[in-house]
Amino acid sequence: MIQYIARRILLMIPTLFVISLISFAIIQLPPGDFLTSYVAQLRTQGESIDAAQIEALEEQYGLNQPIYVQYWKWISGILLRGDWGRSFEWGRPVGELIWDRIGLTMMISLLTILLSWAIAIPAGVYAATHQYSFADYLMSFISFFGLGTPSFLVALIALWVGLAVFGVNISGLYSERFINEPWSTAKVLDMLSRIWLPIVVLAIDNTASVIRTLRANLLDELSKPYVETARAKGVRETALIWKYPVRVALNPFFSTVGWTLAALVSGETLVSVVLSYQTSGPLLLRALTSQDMYLAGSFILLLSTLTVIGTLLSDILLAWVDPRIRLEG
Amino acid sequence: MIDTRPPLIEVEDLKTYFYLDEGVVRAVDGVSFTIRRGQTVGVVGESGCGKSITARSIMQIVRPPGRIVSGSIRLHREPTAADRPGDVVEITRMDPMSKEMRLIRGGEISMVFQEPMTSLSPVHTVGSQIIEAITLHQPVSREDARRLTIEIFSKVGMQQPARTIDRYPHQLSGGMRQRAMIAMALSCNPSLLIADEPTTALDVTTEAQILQLMRNLQKELGMAIMFITHNLGVVAQMTEIVFVMYMGRVVETATVDDLFYDPKHPYTRLLLRSIPKLGSKAAGTAPRLESIRGTVPHPYAIPKGCPFHPRCGDMIPGVCDVVDPPLVKIGDSQEVRCHLYTPANAPGSGEVIPLTTT
Numbered sequence: 172m173i174q175y176i177a178r179r180i181l182l183m184i185p186t187l188f189v190i191s192l193i194s195f196a197i198i199q200l201p202p203g204d205f206l207t208s209y210v211a212q213l214r215t216q217g218e219s220i221d222a223a224q225i226e227a228l229e230e231q232y233g234l235n236q237p238i239y240v241q242y243w244k245w246i247s248g249i250l251l252r253g254d255w256g257r258s259f260e261w262g263r264p265v266g267e268l269i270w271d272r273i274g275l276t277m278m279i280s281l282l283t284i285l286l287s288w289a290i291a292i293p294a295g296v297y298a299a300t301h302q303y304s305f306a307d308y309l310m311s312f313i314s315f316f317g318l319g320t321p322s323f324l325v326a327l328i329a330l331w332v333g334l335a336v337f338g339v340n341i342s343g344l345y346s347e348r349f350i351n352e353p354w355s356t357a358k359v360l361d362m363l364s365r366i367w368l369p370i371v372v373l374a375i376d377n378t379a380s381v382i383r384t385l386r387a388n389l390l391d392e393l394s395k396p397y398v399e400t401a402r403a404k405g406v407r408e409t410a411l412i413w414k415y416p417v418r419v420a421l422n423p424f425f426s427t428v429g430w431t432l433a434a435l436v437s438g439e440t441l442v443s444v445v446l447s448y449q450t451s452g453p454l455l456l457r458a459l460t461s462q463d464m465y466l467a468g469s470f471i472l473l474l475s476t477l478t479v480i481g482t483l484l485s486d487i488l489l490a491w492v493d494p495r496i497r498l499e500g
Numbered sequence: 501m502i503d504t505r506p507p508l509i510e511v512e513d514l515k516t517y518f519y520l521d522e523g524v525v526r527a528v529d530g531v532s533f534t535i536r537r538g539q540t541v542g543v544v545g546e547s548g549c550g551k552s553i554t555a556r557s558i559m560q561i562v563r564p565p566g567r568i569v570s571g572s573i574r575l576h577r578e579p580t581a582a583d584r585p586g587d588v589v590e591i592t593r594m595d596p597m598s599k600e601m602r603l604i605r606g607g608e609i610s611m612v613f614q615e616p617m618t619s620l621s622p623v624h625t626v627g628s629q630i631i632e633a634i635t636l637h638q639p640v641s642r643e644d645a646r647r648l649t650i651e652i653f654s655k656v657g658m659q660q661p662a663r664t665i666d667r668y669p670h671q672l673s674g675g676m677r678q679r680a681m682i683a684m685a686l687s688c689n690p691s692l693l694i695a696d697e698p699t700t701a702l703d704v705t706t707e708a709q710i711l712q713l714m715r716n717l718q719k720e721l722g723m724a725i726m727f728i729t730h731n732l733g734v735v736a737q738m739t740e741i742v743f744v745m746y747m748g749r750v751v752e753t754a755t756v757d758d759l760f761y762d763p764k765h766p767y768t769r770l771l772l773r774s775i776p777k778l779g780s781k782a783a784g785t786a787p788r789l790e791s792i793r794g795t796v797p798h799p800y801a802i803p804k805g806c807p808f809h810p811r812c813g814d815m816i817p818g819v820c821d822v823v824d825p826p827l828v829k830i831g832d833s834q835e836v837r838c839h840l841y842t843p844a845n846a847p848g849s850g851e852v853i854p855l856t857t858t
């Protein structure tokens with residue numbers, strides 16, 4: 172097991188390296204170097220910047236040096252000093268901007284996964300064990316519907332219903348009075364009272380796809396001989412279903428938590444834009460449209476890294492639950 | 501010779517049908533037989549004749565769209581005192597999900613399946629799956645159950661029982677897995693062990709070992725065995741009495757000796773002729789392996805009269821294709837469902853009518 176994990180971690184290194192190259196390439200994409208645009212931006216705002224300052228910045232980012240030196244300066248800055256570069260649009264270090272939002276995004280995504288599993292696993296098991304029953308058909312219908320409707324549309328509808336029917340504005344992660352407040356218990360409670368909306372909206376898609384996959388997997392497993400063995404042994408039917416075939420049918424979900432997280436993060440972007448949430452997605456979108464490349468590159472680097480780590484965690488999880496993988500290791 | 505052992509399982513006119521959109525499959529269509537305490541019986545017949553479904557009916561584990569339609573399966577329990585007969589329970593009257601039925605499954609009647617590769621859960625250790633069986637049926641702690649499992653593992657010839665108990669199925673060979681299955685089936689001292697082609701998936705050497713093991717265990721533990729197989733060689737080695745099935749019915753019941761030396765039903769005779777004679781191949785005189793003419797009729801279209809008549813070389817026109825043959829008793833222990841042996845067609849005797857060779 173330890174060997175298996177060590178090997179997986181080693182395999183991660185080249186992946187992360189490639190990701191960092193891509194992120195760096197994105198930073199380099201806009202024509203001209205960012206310093207020129209930074210200076211230009213400052214000038215238009217009527218501020219002046221002296222030559223010594225410019226030189227210091229050039230030195231810091233290695234701008235006059237070959238591209239690989241620039242890359243090295245950037246990545247070693249991140250790895251050794253936690254220096255992610257500067258966001259020109261916000262005029263602040265990138266590091267200050269992203270952690271809060273990434274944290275929020277991750278929290279929403281994780282809660283979404285938990286919620287959708289809590290609904291989808293019992294529902295999928297019921298559908299598979301009551302194949303062709305009314306409830307089974309109903310669930311298939313709802314799943315198709317859930318998968319066919321884009322999340323942002325559901326978010327828009329929820330907003331409209333909130334305003335039109337209940338007369339409350341449910342957009343924004345906090346009530347207006349908390350927006351510029353520092354964190355406090357009241358603010359956290361206020362956030363929790365609103366955060367369920369994006370979670371529910373996002374969970375619809377994932378719930379629908381988990382129900383469908385679990386139902387198909389479980390139907391396969393239910394006809395396997397080991398289920399009959401358990402039945403012939405005298406195990407109670409419900410206990411038997413959950414202990415044997417469900418256990419096996421769930422394995423693929425553990426192995427895809429990583430991808431699910433990635434998909435959720437991208438889905439979350441749209442929903443958060445619609446609901447005007449201060450999470451990472453809208454920030455990334457804005458950074459990309461305004462060519463705030465250090466911010467954008469860092470985001471992409473960080474989110475991709477988290478996805479890779481998520482995949483690693485799900486692989487470890489799968490090895491832990493499935494002896495066939497663990498022991499072949 | 502009349503068998504005086506008390507009956508254990510009496511199956512009477514059992515019918516188990518599958519209700520499909522395309523029609524009704526009469527998988528088991530009026531099967532009757534008796535298995536006595538400690539008896540080893542063989543069940544033979546072509547693929548699809550209903551052997552496995554008969555076994556699953558006895559355990560009440562037939563899954564929808566199949567269900568037991570009618571008939572009775574009586575389980576005779578062992579007498580508790582010498583002067584009192586044991587309880588008789590009617591299995592077909594029980595709810596398959598009921599506690600009562602679950603205690604019979606795995607406790608009094610247990611089953612070994614054909615596929616040792618897939619018959620054990622891949623994500624649980626073999627030990628835990630047997631411990632589960634023991635704790636379900638016996639009032640023992642987990643530690644004791646574990647001890648019992650190791651004991652039964654050595655009994656079934658498992659290598660390194662104390663280590664194997666914590667192994668997963670994929671770490672064991674096919675033979676070892678089948679030993680684990682047998683250990684599981686025997687862990688609660690059943691009075692009947694149903695073995696549904698337990699060696700079909702194994703190689704010849706392993707098959708011989710497993711058969712030897714089952715014979716030894718039967719001698720030691722004394723349970724009855726219902727041995728389902730395609731292999732008449734296995735029948736000869738393992739069983740005392742044989743039920744030959746054709747299209748959901750028992751068409752002949754005979755002792756092993758009668759089956760091989762004095763088969764009655766034309767189907768049985770053809771079945772026997774389809775096995776190659778040992779040594780004939782080496783002598784270079786091997787007659788062509790005779791397989792039975794035609795194939796099993798479509799299960800939705802069971803022929804009128806005797807279901808075997810379209811393939812039978814001794815078909816009596818106007819009788820076999822019209823009238824359902826009755827069960828004819830021949831001697832003490834042989835029974836055959838065939839018109840050739842009814843008094844009307846074989847006047848004055850139970851003599852065998854000479855059969856035309858096909």
Ligand SMILES: Nc1ncnc2c1ncn2[C@@H]1O[C@H](COP(=O)(O)OP(=O)(O)OP(=O)(O)O)[C@@H](O)[C@H]1O
Pocket residue numbers: 518520525526527528545546547548549550551552553554565566730799
């Ligand atoms: N789940 C099912 N749905 C529909 N028909 C079934 C089902 N299971 C069995 N049958 C039918 O019941 C009949 C008897 O099946 P059974 O499995 O008892 O045959 P068998 O004698 O054990 O054959 P084999 O030697 O191949 O194991 C077959 O015609 C089969 O098509």
Ligand SMILES: [Mg+2]
Pocket residue numbers: 551552553696
């Ligand atoms: Mg079978």
